[in-house]
Amino acid sequence: MRSTEVTVGRRRLKLTNLDKVLYPAVGFTKGQVIDYFARIAPALVPHLRNRPLTLKRYPEGVQSEHFYEKNCPSFRPSWLATAKVWSEGNQRTMRYCMVNELASLVWVANLASLELHPSLSLARQLDRPTALVFDLDPGAPANLVHCCGVALLLRQLLSRLGLELFPKTSGSKGMQVYAPLNVPVSYPQTKSFARAVAELLEQRHPDLVVSQMKKALRPGKIFVDWSQNDRHKTTVAVWSLRALERPTVSTPVTWKEVERCARKGDPSLLVFDSAQALARFESQGDLFAPVLTLKQHLPDLTGGDRGALRHHGDSAGP
Secondary structure (H helix, E strand, C coil): CCCEEEEECCEEEEECCCCCEEECCCCEEHHHHHHHHHHHHHHHHHHHCCCCEEEEECCCCCCCCCEEECCCCCCCCCCCCEEEEEECCCCEEEEEECCCCHHHHHHHHHCCEEEEEECCECHHHCCCECEEEEEEEECCCCCHHHHHHHHHHHHHHHHCCCCCCEEEECCCCCEEEEEECCCCCCHHHHHHHHHHHHHHHHHHCCCCEECCCCHHHCCCCEEEECCCCCCCCCCCCCCCECCCCCCEECCECCHHHHHHHHHHCCHHHHCCEHHHHHHHHHHHCCCCHHHHCCCCCCCCCCCHHHHHHHHHHHHCCC
């Protein structure tokens, strides 16, 4: 297996097993995984910087066993930044990797970390999410087209409350819709707000939306997963690879593209592999960049905003 030493910025790294095929169906190697992450780094690293990161590793490829790694490996280089996070479940402090620079990204990619799952919080303020997220998960035979329909309902509803939303594909079957906040807010606030929105959409569109987690309720519907708004949860990073048959990417998309997918009824319109994702970044830049900086205040559902939410729900069309 081919290995090599490279210099990345001021860092010296040893890359191993570059010829190992991690996506057998298309012959995509570990070397190609590292190359993709290195080339997409200008877009991806800002979304990972200073955030505790969970690695989803596939040492033998996507068809073999994988594992989630929360504790940053003990053999990490001394320069790789980490974040201390208290784990209630483990009753101990965990030390998460943080990808703050290109060299860090290349290093975790060399571990066959195909999927990168960052916290919604920065390490210095673990109880403060920087965004609200709706994870749209289709239950077969519902698919990405139906996710687009629900995403448009979310946009229509929340835009009337002054929130601008940004969609991305999950890189798998569904999609995620983010509302950047970047202001003081807590997880109980974002989680309760997301749940209220999901339940309202379910009430208004019971044939399309489900807000409850029971899998028996999901066939043919879109589960609007509000529970991702939790200090202990993570969502796959924008621009991350996914561990599927081929190297698809969680890709930011425009609302016009979401509308077109819903109108055409063709889920393939919003499926992008690594080469397509790189081409989109080169031509469009990072459509998700505003999620890092746009400041928006979450409506307060303890007062008049709850009534406003329901009022707008009454008028929200399909």
